[in-house]
Amino acid sequence: MKNRDLLSAPVTVNWSLSYRCNFACSHCYSRKLETALLPLSEIRSVVDLLADKGVVFINFGGGEPLLLENLYDITAYAVSRGLKVTMNTNGWLLDPDAAVRIAAAGFHSVGVSIDSPDPKAHDLFRNRPGSFARALNSLDHLRQADVQSTVSCVINRMNLDNWTGMVDICRDHGARTLYLHNYKCTGMGQVNMGHLDLTPSQWGDFYGEALTVRDSLSDLVISFDDPIMAAIPGYKADGAVKGSTCGKLSLHIEPDGGISPCGFIPVTIGNILEDDFDRVWFDSPVLEKMRSKTPTGKCSGCDSYEDCLGGCSARAFAMTGSFDSPDPHCWVPDDPEECSA
Amino acid sequence: MKKLSRNPDVNWRVESHREAHVREVLEDPSRTGEDAEAVDVGTVTILAGGVMHQLNLLGGEIWKLCDGSLDRGSLAVRLLEMFDVDADTLKEDANAFIDEMMEKGLINEE
Numbered sequence: 494m495k496n497r498d499l500l501s502a503p504v505t506v507n508w509s510l511s512y513r514c515n516f517a518c519s520h521c522y523s524r525k526l527e528t529a530l531l532p533l534s535e536i537r538s539v540v541d542l543l544a545d546k547g548v549v550f551i552n553f554g555g556g557e558p559l560l561l562e563n564l565y566d567i568t569a570y571a572v573s574r575g576l577k578v579t580m581n582t583n584g585w586l587l588d589p590d591a592a593v594r595i596a597a598a599g600f601h602s603v604g605v606s607i608d609s610p611d612p613k614a615h616d617l618f619r620n621r622p623g624s625f626a627r628a629l630n631s632l633d634h635l636r637q638a639d640v641q642s643t644v645s646c647v648i649n650r651m652n653l654d655n656w657t658g659m660v661d662i663c664r665d666h667g668a669r670t671l672y673l674h675n676y677k678c679t680g681m682g683q684v685n686m687g688h689l690d691l692t693p694s695q696w697g698d699f700y701g702e703a704l705t706v707r708d709s710l711s712d713l714v715i716s717f718d719d720p721i722m723a724a725i726p727g728y729k730a731d732g733a734v735k736g737s738t739c740g741k742l743s744l745h746i747e748p749d750g751g752i753s754p755c756g757f758i759p760v761t762i763g764n765i766l767e768d769d770f771d772r773v774w775f776d777s778p779v780l781e782k783m784r785s786k787t788p789t790g791k792c793s794g795c796d797s798y799e800d801c802l803g804g805c806s807a808r809a810f811a812m813t814g815s816f817d818s819p820d821p822h823c824w825v826p827d828d829p830e831e832c833s834a
Numbered sequence: 835m836k837k838l839s840r841n842p843d844v845n846w847r848v849e850s851h852r853e854a855h856v857r858e859v860l861e862d863p864s865r866t867g868e869d870a871e872a873v874d875v876g877t878v879t880i881l882a883g884g885v886m887h888q889l890n891l892l893g894g895e896i897w898k899l900c901d902g903s904l905d906r907g908s909l910a911v912r913l914l915e916m917f918d919v920d921a922d923t924l925k926e927d928a929n930a931f932i933d934e935m936m937e938k939g940l941i942n943e944e
Binding site: 499500501504547549550577714716731732733742771775 | 845847848850851881885888
């Protein structure tokens with residue numbers, strides 16, 4: 494990818510203000526990470542820089558954002574600078590008062606994590622009894638405060654057979670979009686992938702089913718995105734870039750201001766307060782590798798490579814240490830003849 | 835006359851790095867071979883309904899001018915100050931672009 498083909502800055506910045514969390518979820522990428530936090534004055538400087546660069550969306554994650562006392566001040570400031578702010582929360586701390594403060598701060602929308610329509614399964618996955626009920630309550634509080642909500646569901650073996658039940662949960666609790674996230678084998682996600690991650694063929698079947706369900710609904714948006722879907726016959730992605738979007742449309746900021754390509758790729762490529770942002774965005778050797786991958790293994794000669802560009806760079810990197818390796822979720826067979834059949 | 839304005843719910847930005855590159859190519863007579871590629875480069879990004887649109891230099895300038903103060907005629911006059919091309923062709927291209935953007939709900943004319 495040539496520099497002149499790149500957007501002038503990321504469209505979205507996923508920002509982990511802290512890795513502190515009140516949960517210990519089975520798939521968490523950041524559970525074991527610890528870094529210093531930025532003081533509010535420096536966080537404001539980061540917001541200023543992102544606004545000046547033309548970043549459109551900031552999504553707070555981490556870490557549980559609602560543990561941060563200054564979350565509302567930071568958000569109100571970012572909104573005043575013209576940024577659209579969203580966050581992902583487990584919902585535990587999102588009571589009626591928090592919902593009112595969220596509305597006042599100007600959050601564009603709030604995503605609540607719910608990983609199963611079965612309360613017991615969700616609580617087990619999130620390692621927190623009662624978390625399902627509180628997540629549902631948080632959606633109701635958001636609706637009451639007139640804040641747009643979404644639901645995020647990480648697809649894994651536990652919910653593979655009943656994830657469609659999430660549609661009614663969204664409808665009943667006013668969420669406008671259901672995000673289906675693919676499983677990432679980073680951090681605890683790697684530790685637990687043996688019993689939680691799907692097999693490649695299960696991923697292929699899941700995406701086929703998800704597309705059918707998505708296209709059958711008119712009252713709820715189901716959103717999912719995975720570059721390996723390019724291997725589905727007849728599938729046409731409507732994304733702005735091919736392959737992983739990380740490092741092309743988005744970046745991740747760590748709690749201490751470190752910049753990484755994505756939250757699931759624990760490689761720091763600069764610091765937003767110390768390094769020239771344009772130099773990191775345009776010239777980072779790590780980003781360059783992600784933007785200009787070389788097909789290896791079964792990707793070499795595969796008909797889908799032109800569109801999937803090897804799939805998710807984070808998964809390939811987590812499993813092999815190379816962005817060029819085939820996505821471990823890809824269901825296309827190793828044999829090139831089977832691949833094109 | 836009806837004025838043209840951008841849909842206020844649409845997020846957009848100028849791709850300053852790309853725009854600078856395109857202008858550099860178009861203004862440098864020694865790089866005429868790169869013209870065809872340059873005119874297709876997206877210099878304005880529009881994000882609407884979960885879809886990202888890229889506008890080339892002409893489209894991007896039209897988009898920027900749709901601030902509610904100009905009608906089609908006065909917008910064409912402003913464009914002719916920027917682009918050294920045949921007036922009728924430019925008006926035709928601009929009108930086609932505006933019609934397309936109106937169909938997508940990205941530009942209003944009222």
